[in-house]
Amino acid sequence: MGRFVVRRLLHAIPVLLATTFLIYALVFVLPGDPIQGLAGDRPVPPSVLAELHRRYHLDDPLVVQYAKYLGGLFTGDFGTTFRGQPVGDVIAQRWQVTVRLGLTAWFFEVVLGIALGVWAGLRKGRWADHLILGATTVVIAVPVYIVGYLAQLVLGVRLGWFPVSGGEAGWPAAYVLPGLVLASFGLAYVARLTRASLVENLRADYVRTADAKGLSRLRVVIGHTLRNSLIPVVTFLGVELGSLMAGAIVTEYIFNLPGIGQQVFQSIQLREGPTVVGITTALVLVFVLANLAVDLLYGLLDPRIRHD
Amino acid sequence: MTSPHPPGPTGDLLLPAADTDAPPQAPPASLSRDAWQQLRARPVVWACLAVIALIGLTAAAPGLFTALFTDDDGRCELARSKLGPTTGHPFGYDLQGCDYLAQVVRGSRPSLLAGVAVTAGALLVSVVLGLLAGFYGGWVDSLLSRATEVAFGLPFVLGATVILVAFPRHGLGAMTLVLVALGWSTMTRVMRSQVIAVKDADYVRAARMTGARPSRLMLRHVLPNAVTPVVVVAMLNVGNVISGEATLDFLGVGLQYPAVSWGLQLNTAQSYFLDHPHLLAFPALFLSATVLSFILLGDAVRDAYDPKLR
């Protein structure tokens, strides 16, 4: 087990390096001048431009810039935004919003997704099953921003149940609607996954045996089937936790939540290299760790799988 | 597509296999006829095909629909900006005062082109890379696996935005390349594991023992028997690609004027849809119906080819 973890972590290093370098190159190497960009239509005197280029290492060759950046990273320095704020601070602050949003969405996926899936699985072939299957298909197909706008229109504006956008109302009020929208895709997926897995397991011999013994259907499901059925669901939910954190750009965009996704989108447009690379590094790291956690959990849940 | 889910081929969008790590079973040769028999019997397949055919027709001949359903004169007048549906203009007008039906109809072409081109491109890349990685193993496999992880670990919207903002002069062609670059990883994994499974099959061993060259082994024996699952996965993926392309347009980093697309229309609609809901409704309807049709169709194909889940 220990060796497995170490091997996986070692594998993650080249992936992290390659990803950050790729992003770094794309943000930095192309023509254009972020300092002049910040100034917009204002003149920037050459002397000031030269100084700011020096300060943000913009004149160094790409590889040197990247090396300096990596050096800083090892000492915990994520670089500085062009407004002079440490990128680490920006990430720390924005992260709170994204984590809240991600966990809220994840909660919906776990609770609603599994509940709907179990319900549909137990009612296989009846109207509830058809309804859930149909609804989840539609949710999977409709782009998230359309789901988001419909939710804003109906639940936010017409019914007035939730703030339409912005994070000022705090958790949970401001996060329920975006959380649901962010969760919609995964929720539908979890429901279908749970249903499919449950239906398959209910056909297994041990269930028939339990049935034959006269155990109630519910006890059969809870006592025997659910644990086995949930293995693929847990796998998905684990990866999903990473994905949800990994920048809910679109959801934060339409709901105006000041999270990581919003920040990174803004920074890309501003060509603010250090921020983009800092956030991307953090996101990829989260993603890699989530995948690792899933693999480990998978081994615990399913005794047939052993990591050596 | 939700942002954290790359519209890369997830392969098992609607009815996922229980264990994604296990190599899919090689389908028997008679399966495709079998599958077609099964597909033909399902009404949903015909409904999806009808929707796709209709959208395809709008993409091929938008003028036909404009002439049939509107009094559009092709001019955009700001005085008519955002007006709702009226007789002669069933979809109303857009922000620029252009006939909205004409605009929405014209919006189908980039979506379909991207869907088909990206899927074909990603399929090609993943078949080649998956074949190489699976067949040769060793350092080729390690290298390609790391590359797959890089592409897989990069969130889709983030990666695409960085690339597209860096190269502002992009058209549909460049968008296709970006979507392929971000969408090949999962399909490559499917292909690779399939190749590994097939490589050790008896008939391949037999061929190897008769002294067949590696290239012949790969192309004549392994490829035909390993390619079906990845093609099925690719079909499932068309809807995702269309959705992903529209997302980038929606965020303002994708196609731009004079291109017309549903994503661009939704981008404009976002500021006005409360007071002018028709701006949101029509492109949303067309986009959703198209994506839904492709996903349901892909799902049906998958069901037909994967007897395990039947």
Added chain:
Amino acid sequence: MHTPRHRPSPARPWSAPAVATALVLALSACGGTADGGGNSADQGPGTPGGTYTVALTEPNHLTPGQTTDSYAIQVIEGLFDTPVTLDPKDGHVLPLAAVSVESTDQRVWTVKLRPDGVFHNGEKVTAQSFADAWNAAAYGPNGWESNYYFAQIQGYADLNPGKDQQPKADKLSGLEVVDDTTLKVTLSSPFSQFPMMLAFTAFAPLPRAAFTDPKAFDAHPIGNGPFQMDGDWAHDQQIALKKAPSYAGSRKPMADGVTFKIFTSKDTAFTELQAGNVDVMTTVPAARAPEAKRSFGDRYSVRPSGTMDYLGLPLWDPRFKDPDLRRALSMAIDRPGVTRAIYNGVFQPADSIVAPMIPGHRDGACGEACTYDPAKAKALFDKAGGFSGPLELYFSNSDPTYEQWMTAVANQLKQNLGIQDVTFKKMASADLGPILNKRQGTGPYRQNWVIDYPSMQNYLDGLYNPDNRMGWSAPQFDALVARGNAAKDAADGLAAYQQAEDLALREMPLIPLWNWQDQSAWSDKVGHVLIDPYVTGLHLDQVTVRH
């Protein structure tokens, strides 16, 4: 939980002015001109005391010389007294930290200071405090954002050498501290508008503490103004100010304190204003106009701003050589149509290079050339020989409305002139700026101008100077501006500037499009909300609080 019924703020918080106006100087806000210099005189004398809140976007710095960001300026206006300020009614110069600013030749200026100025930490404000601040801003290697404001002072070049060269000096030779209350400023050439520039926050004095620990100072600036910091700047959250007991100047505050609440999105801020969680907002987005009118009634105001949008033309491209073609492009654009459809009728079609609030502005200065007339436009276009090849339109991705109005312009050029191949070059401002500055663009581009000070000269020099982005050169124009700069008498100066404007409009290297308007709204908790379009923005000292 409050449940505001409002437009779900689809505009991207970051996209809009936060980016576009990153280095904007004059804070938006109200026009003294249109509705009589503020809209508060109606409430009688308020009672002193109480505190209020103002919605703000995170500024970049709070050290005056380090920033030209409109949000920073709004805060600095409360913390510092600049040498002069501008009358909210008509923009003319009023003394503030100075008693007088005078010159006999428009080149050597004598600034006499109030003797009782004092910083919040007790340090006396002297001529040296000003000289130190200006030298620091003018010194290139400091990289301060307001650097270019000091370019007219003698010795500037020595502090700002070319790339990879060492500066010859770190102090402007044109600054001479005569005594504690007298500063003599020598410019490199006559410049009649100089006193107006002194209203800009970069000309505020700095105490010694600003140089001992600049980082700490930026988080907790010590000024000479009516308010002082109440705790450090809490990044992305708030900046709290309280009444400064040491202040002896002319802007004695009514309220005990003001807190700037920082929002990432203007839409969110507007929602909070509607919910009563913020008292004043001076940057209500144009898209929210109908709603703001409905919710705030007479606590809502639209006031002209000095900001203008133009379409710049690349004159080095021979296709744009003929002034008739340039006029044809201008006359093919339906300005009122765009401002109505895309800016909710808030922005106003432009008929001059300068905004209506600027002294010297003449209604209809541009005349027929800025009036929508498709038939005449087409005739002129044909007369000029038409246009060949693709027409590429350049603009930045900072705000979604840029793309929307560019689309309208593209449609009109297609429909009215028959230019078929129109494409967009939409890019990050980081890419667009250098392309335009190096004259590498191949088509018309969005040009925006935000005033530094309310003078015609600011537009004429800023947009049409010899290094202009259009590649337009007209010695006669340069001579007219120089004549205005050297004029002793204000009226003579204006006449020269107006002649220069006429020349530029005849030649039309830059097509005026529309004049921005700023929307403000405030809660019923506050009164005497005076917002001016010049540098001060919201007059923090005058706001009264109902309590």
